[in-house]
Amino acid sequence: MITVNEALERLFTLVTPLGSEDVPLSEAVGRVLxxxxxxxxxxxPFAASAMDGYALREDEARPGARFEVIGEAAAxxxxxGTVGPGQAVRIFTGAPLPDGAxxxxxxxxxxxxxxxIALNDDLDPKAHIRPAGCDFRTGEAMTAPRVLRPAxxxxxxxxxxxxxxxxxxxxxxxxxxxxxxxxxxxxPGPDQIIVSNTFGLKALLEGHGAKARILPIARDDxxxxxxxxxxxxxxxxxxxxxxASVGDHDLVGQVAGQMGLDRAFYKVAMRPGKPLxxxxxxxxxxxxxxxxxxSAMVCGQVFLAPMxxxxxxxxxxxSLRLKTRLAAxxxxxxxxxxxxxxxxxxxxxxxxxxxxxxxxxxxxEADALLVxxxxxxxxxxxxxxxxxxx
Ligand code: AMP
Ligand code: MG
Numbered sequence: 001m002i003t004v005n006e007a008l009e010r011l012f013t014l015v016t017p018l019g020s021e022d023v024p025l026s027e028a029v030g031r032v033l034x035x036x037x038x039x040x041x042x043x044x045p046f047a048a049s050a051m052d053g054y055a056l057r058e059d060e061a062r063p064g065a066r067f068e069v070i071g072e073a074a075a076x077x078x079x080x081g082t083v084g085p086g087q088a089v090r091i092f093t094g095a096p097l098p099d100g101a102x103x104x105x106x107x108x109x110x111x112x113x114x115x116x117i118a119l120n121d122d123l124d125p126k127a128h129i130r131p132a133g134c135d136f137r138t139g140e141a142m143t144a145p146r147v148l149r150p151a152x153x154x155x156x157x158x159x160x161x162x163x164x165x166x167x168x169x170x171x172x173x174x175x176x177x178x179x180x181x182x183x184x185x186x187x188p189g190p191d192q193i194i195v196s197n198t199f200g201l202k203a204l205l206e207g208h209g210a211k212a213r214i215l216p217i218a219r220d221d222x223x224x225x226x227x228x229x230x231x232x233x234x235x236x237x238x239x240x241x242x243x244a245s246v247g248d249h250d251l252v253g254q255v256a257g258q259m260g261l262d263r264a265f266y267k268v269a270m271r272p273g274k275p276l277x278x279x280x281x282x283x284x285x286x287x288x289x290x291x292x293x294x295s296a297m298v299c300g301q302v303f304l305a306p307m308x309x310x311x312x313x314x315x316x317x318x319s320l321r322l323k324t325r326l327a328a329x330x331x332x333x334x335x336x337x338x339x340x341x342x343x344x345x346x347x348x349x350x351x352x353x354x355x356x357x358x359x360x361x362x363x364x365e366a367d368a369l370l371v372x373x374x375x376x377x378x379x380x381x382x383x384x385x386x387x388x389x390x
Contacts, residue, residue, distance in 0.1 A: 001269040003374070004302060004337050008318055010264065011278055011303055014285035017313035018170060018236065022163045029153050031166035032209060032312040033144040039159040042133035047097040049073070051128040054110055054117055055101035056088040063121040069112070073098055088117055097129055104128035145313045147209070169211040170311040172304075173232035173284075174198040177218045177225065177243040177252055178291065196360060197241040197289075197296040204300045208308045210237075218243075225255040229281075236311060238284050239304065242291025245275045252288050253277055261286055269336040269374060272357035273299050294357040298339045298369060301388060321371060321386040324349050326379055333376040341366035342387065349385060366390060 002010075020034035049055065056067055067088035073079040075094035083089055083100035091097070091104060106128060109120045135158070142155065145167070156164060174197075181195040182188045195217055202212035213235065218228035220243060232238045243252040257263055261281040268276050272295035277288030287304065289296045301319055310316045327348035330340075340351045344367045351370055352362050368387040379385065 001267045004270050007266050007268045011307055012316045015307050015311050018168045018311050020165045021168050023166055028148050028164040031148055033146050034165040034167045035144045036141040037161055038139050038141045039136050041160055042137050043135040043158050044130055047132050048130045049091045049095050049104045050130050051104055051106045052092050053104045053106040054088040055091040055098055055104050058102040061103050066118045069115045167312045170236045170308050172205050172210045172212045172237045173215055173235035174201055174212055175215050175218050175228045175240045179220045181217045196293050200297050201300045208305045209312050210308045222255055229259050235284050238286045240288045241296050244277050244288040271336045271338045292357040293360045294363050319388050323384055326381055326383045326385055330379040332378045333372040337374050338372035340370040342368045342370040344368055
């Protein structure tokens, strides 16, 4: 058996960062910036007022001073002239600061009568001016790679970037295998169950930036598996679910091998999970996951999500692990890394009582996968543990 980290290292050798495409800014959130993007202008492009008030000369801004209002500057409509001694311009937030002015007195600090203003005794000392380029300058870059968040989208818009170079979404083909499976919405026969893994994995992978295609269910026979692999052509990653251990009906490895998979088969020292098939097949990476629903989802989080991130150019790192304290004790762990379904409570993490890898209801109740290292000793309340957000 190999460790989870060793398995992940081998899976990383199967994938490389994908190419890029340009998308409209409005569709770029959640995508990965593929190369640095430079600002096309200064922001603000001119010194601008940060408040509604009066623009005048800093050296004249004294309590009680009087000024003649000679014009107005509003956002989008600057004042053409120059502010001279004893003069002020009515100004609004976002308007260009007129020539000659070096301070904005907020309107609350001013008494106005006709074209005359007088400054109050107690003046707000700030200048209320946003200097040109104080947000960013032409040529300053947003650096790649990064997952674009709403704040990044706003910044790119402000930089005048209408389209954004992003890494192409990895296309994942998902193949469920098994004579017992039917699609949600169908009427199952007496010996059948509803397929769940492809749907759960599609949701998981798309949350990590992939585009997942659910292929028709492959039956436990060679022609059906051949058809499914044929339909998977063009994908960057082909994922099969089930049929990958050593049962009589586990034909996935055999058929994939006939279709060109240079196969590696790993027994990974983890719970749930364990058998994992992987290799390159045509132009794609191929991973065969165990069929038990919780195993498939945990392997999706532990192995497939990092592969997607690597294909997106985000580097080869394992899924983010967080730390917290235990709110209930745990017995000693065995020889395999255990990803326990657990709940985050205000007091800390509590492992669910039932850890069987067929129980999707328990997985859905869980907020976290508590990671128990191999041979971890018994743990007490208050001990620090690692977990994956799930
Ligand atoms: P297998 O790995 O094919 O032996 O499957 C292990 C267990 O997982 C069996 O109980 C299967 O019925 C179940 N299983 C396999 N694939 C799926 C799937 N896509 N959705 C739900 N359950 C599955
Ligand atoms: Mg099966």
